[in-house]
Amino acid sequence: MHFSTSEIIEVLGTISFAISGTFAAMQKRLDPFGVLIIAFVTSIGGGTVRDLLLGDTPVAWMRDVNYCLLILLTSLATIYFKTHIKKFKVTLFVFDSMGLGLFTMLGLQKGIVFGLEPGMCVALGTITGCFGGIIRDTLLNQIPLVFRKEIYATVCILGGILYFILVYFNLKADLAKVIVIAFIFGMRVVVVRYKLSLPASYFRS
């Protein structure tokens, strides 16, 4: 049994977003079923929007029951271990950032497979990375993280551009992928740690 880089990325991304969804839903005190639904939607949201836009249907998670099982188990494990986790906010942030990096890479890659232009691949990666979180936050009735003041989607776009630069300089694709994922995750940490934000005050009217 051998896994490709893409499959490993997909599994890790699915797990990360399932955990982030579970935490976000628990913070809002949803019932267990609501928590599972939010975990599920967070985890498959980005890929579903991506597949719908590409017309690659039935969408990915419908074709492979394993991803659904993976989300279910991850969410249940997260609920079970929640008493051991003190810092909800930090945990939510870490897994959201990991999922962001992993899914952005995945979407970008699928854009390349479908023969889209590089700019569109970056857009598709950003959508794949961000939409799970957008749907999660919309359903939990809060302004999506992506629209709040810290830099969020920008990081995905920069990561996407970085990928094409790395590949342009003949870096091995697999290595470039790992670098991009680490870059997106690291940038998010830096952004939140130093409270970096784009100057919204600029728009004051």
Place this chain on the structure above:
Amino acid sequence: MHFSTSEIIEVLGTISFAISGTFAAMQKRLDPFGVLIIAFVTSIGGGTVRDLLLGDTPVAWMRDVNYCLLILLTSLATIYFKTHIKKFKVTLFVFDSMGLGLFTMLGLQKGIVFGLEPGMCVALGTITGCFGGIIRDTLLNQIPLVFRKEIYATVCILGGILYFILVYFNLKADLAKVIVIAFIFGMRVVVVRYKLSLPASYFRS
């Protein structure tokens, strides 16, 4: 002129959700057009999401103008007779529950036709049943019924599982469908009557 079980289910579900949408929108005092839009969206929302996920496009309601006419007439009739209806809340609940049962069965069935695995068929049924209401509530700017404390989507899933159990024991498909629809409707009544809910307090952090 002969109707299949599926067609009868679809017509009844469409009517049920059109009524539930009309009531929800009237409660929020939308203008007549807003009411019609909400009725329409509630009624076709679940099936549209289902068809998009499956890639069965153009989506169902675009291919058959009759469903649109049915929704229009149902909504107008509901508006017209509203003075005779005292208990808005109860009426909304009854028709929402009927639509839930009917559309869950319909989605499950379409999953089978598309050759999805049983687990996916149950998921597709749940989505078909719940999404009309989710879109309705989101547009009306309230937390979707499905995420509030009472058991909602769980009922669809149990109904879906029940269907496969009944068919496994060689029950006639048409009879199994009727039983599942009645089960989902009945369960909703029991759940709301006795205020059953999954223990959200469990997640208090």
Place this chain on the structure above:
Amino acid sequence: MHFSTSEIIEVLGTISFAISGTFAAMQKRLDPFGVLIIAFVTSIGGGTVRDLLLGDTPVAWMRDVNYCLLILLTSLATIYFKTHIKKFKVTLFVFDSMGLGLFTMLGLQKGIVFGLEPGMCVALGTITGCFGGIIRDTLLNQIPLVFRKEIYATVCILGGILYFILVYFNLKADLAKVIVIAFIFGMRVVVVRYKLSLPASYFRS
């Protein structure tokens, strides 16, 4: 280099909604990136929903990078010139109304190309016209303009019906298109100027 009427309509509609999205987002003081995203989503939202419903994928904007560049440049120019614009509300209204007329016509036309019935073409036009604004307002966490008290979607439907009447009386299609676009824009101005609304009070329960 020659442009068809449709292409001109599409370019103008894209610009109009990009401006309206930029203004709406600046009013909410989003960061520059949030502003660009809202501009983008407002501009491509209607067409994306239209293409998804028709199953015409990958959706339009993914196939032509020029529209993305057009939106980007329009949004940046709008941000740059914002100091020269005093009346945010009026500007937002004007461009939203222009986009509404242009995109309604575009959606209607695509429905005809796909061989839908006239009623469905009108619905598709209305969806194409309204959805960019609905997504914009939903993401900005306000009740969509289309559901507020003034007449909005009704105008698109009337415009759509007008188109088929004009064509029925053998008017040249291109002229009919221009008339319909002007009709929708003009109606919106009249509606807002004289505060026309459908009688929501009728539904008081």
